[in-house]
Amino acid sequence: MKPFVADVHTHSLASGHAFGTIRELAASAAQRGLKLLGVTEHGPGIPGTVEPIYFRNLADAPRSLYGVEMLYGSEVNILADGALSLDERHLSCLDYGIAGIHGPCYEDAGVVKNTDNVIRCMEHSKVKLISHPDNDYYPLDYPALVAAAKEYNVALEVNNSSLRKPGMRLNCLENYRKLAPMCMEQGVWLIVNSDAHDPEAVGEFSLARRLLAELDITDALILNTDLEKLKAFLLN
Numbered sequence: 001m002k003p004f005v006a007d008v009h010t011h012s013l014a015s016g017h018a019f020g021t022i023r024e025l026a027a028s029a030a031q032r033g034l035k036l037l038g039v040t041e042h043g044p045g046i047p048g049t050v051e052p053i054y055f056r057n058l059a060d061a062p063r064s065l066y067g068v069e070m071l072y073g074s075e076v077n078i079l080a081d082g083a084l085s086l087d088e089r090h091l092s093c094l095d096y097g098i099a100g101i102h103g104p105c106y107e108d109a110g111v112v113k114n115t116d117n118v119i120r121c122m123e124h125s126k127v128k129l130i131s132h133p134d135n136d137y138y139p140l141d142y143p144a145l146v147a148a149a150k151e152y153n154v155a156l157e158v159n160n161s162s163l164r165k166p167g168m169r170l171n172c173l174e175n176y177r178k179l180a181p182m183c184m185e186q187g188v189w190l191i192v193n194s195d196a197h198d199p200e201a202v203g204e205f206s207l208a209r210r211l212l213a214e215l216d217i218t219d220a221l222i223l224n225t226d227l228e229k230l231k232a233f234l235l236n
Contacts, residue, residue: 001209001212001213001219001222001225002219002222002225002226003033003225004034004192004203004205004209004224004225005034005035005036005224005225005226005227005230006034006035006036006037006038006224006227006230007029007034007036007037007038007193007194007196007202007203007205007224008036008037008038008040008071008073008096008129008191008193008224008230008234009038009040009075009098009129009131009157009159009193009194009195009196010025010037010038010039010040010193010194010195010196010197010202011039011040011041011042011075011195011196011197012024012025012039012041014041014049014050014054015041015042015046015048015049015050015197016042016046016047016048016049016050017046017047017048017197018196018197018198019197019198019199020198020199022039022061022062022065022070023065023066024199025037025039025196025199025202026065026066026068026070027065027066027199028196028199028200028202028203029066029068029202029203030065030066030067030068032202032203032204033203034068034202034203035068035069035227036068036069036070036071036227036230036231037065037068037069037070037071037202038070038071038072038073038095038096038234039061039070039071039072039073040072040073040074040075040098041054041055041074041075042074042075042077042102043074043075043076043077043084043085043086044077044085044086045077045079045085045102045104045105046077046102046104046105047104052086052087052089052090055074055086055090055093055094056089056090056093058072058093058094058095059093071095071096071234071235072094072095073094073095073096073097073098074086074090074091074094074097074098075098075099075100075131076091076097076098076099076100076121076127077099077100077101077102077105077106078099078100078101078106078117078118078121079105079106079117080106080107080109080117081117082116082117082118082119082120082121083120083121084097084099084121084124084127085105091124091126092126094126095234095235096126096128096129096234096235097124097126097127097128097129098127098128098129098130098131098157099118099121099122099124099127099129099130099131100130100131100132101114101117101118101135101138103137106138108137108138108139110139111139111140111141112141114138114139114140115140115141115144115145118130118133118140118145118148119144119145119148119152122148122149122152122154123152127154128154128155128233128234129154129155129156129157129191129193130145130149130154130155130156130157131157131159131193131195132157132159132161132162132169132172132195133145133156133157133175133179134159134162134169134171134172134175134176134179135162135169135170135171135172135175136169136170136171136175137169137170142175142178142179142182143182145179146179146182146183146186146188147186149183149188149189150186150187150188153189153233154189155188155189155190155191155223155233156179156183156188156189156190156191157190157191157192157193158176158180158190158191158192158193158208158211158212159172159193159195159208160192160193160194160195160201160204160205160206160207160208161194161195161196161197161201162195163176163207163208163211164204164207173211176211177211177215180211180212180215180217181215181217183217183221184215184217184218184221187221188221189221189222189223189233190212190217190221190222190223191222191223191224191230192205192208192209192212192222192224193224
């Protein structure tokens with residue numbers, strides 16, 4: 001498998017439960033040889049995260065740090081009605097959006113409704129990734145999810161943090177073993193991210209890499225092994 005050149009799901013201390021500044025995240029990315037870093041603070045609904053005005057000021061955020069290209073998005077919460085927790089005005093300020101289910105602002109609605117809610121969020125043009133679709137506390141219909149990701153050209157994430165802390169996301173390893181081969185069969189993009197909440201975790205993909213190698217997933221479907229392919233996907 002080719003080296004990973006980017007990590008586009010990370011959090012700074014601005015998210016309220018992480019432990020490094022943007023510059024510390026970027027310095028760690030540079031040390032790991034990454035070419036691009038995406039900082040994606042949590043959207044409204046997560047205790048302690050930024051106010052929406054934060055995203056309106058991203059135009060002033062640095063675009064290069066320590067030789068690493070910087071992008072800025074948000075990990076926006078999927079809500080019970082399939083809406084996103086960040087409004088249109090603030091979504092428009094992002095380079096890209098990640099949509100994900102998080103316990104503080106979501107109650108399990110069963111596999112059919114959970115899946116419908118995720119798919120509804122895929123319809124928004126700013127949503128490029130679905131974060132950690134791996135958690136049986138909020139089960140998903142994987143064939144339906146993969147078909148929708150194909151339709152809306154949205155990537156599904158393999159989250160190294162889930163694999164590092166499997167008790168946090170129920171059956172995550174088993175679910176990736178189901179999901180990733182479906183993506184390969186259907187030609188659906190995968191992206192590997194650290195979901196780092198501390199600078200030392202930036203660019204840490206070892207568990208995800210091992211799993212994808214075990215499943216014989218091809219480089220051609222993994223977005224962040226090719227910088228130009230990744231940027232074209234996120235920014236168009």
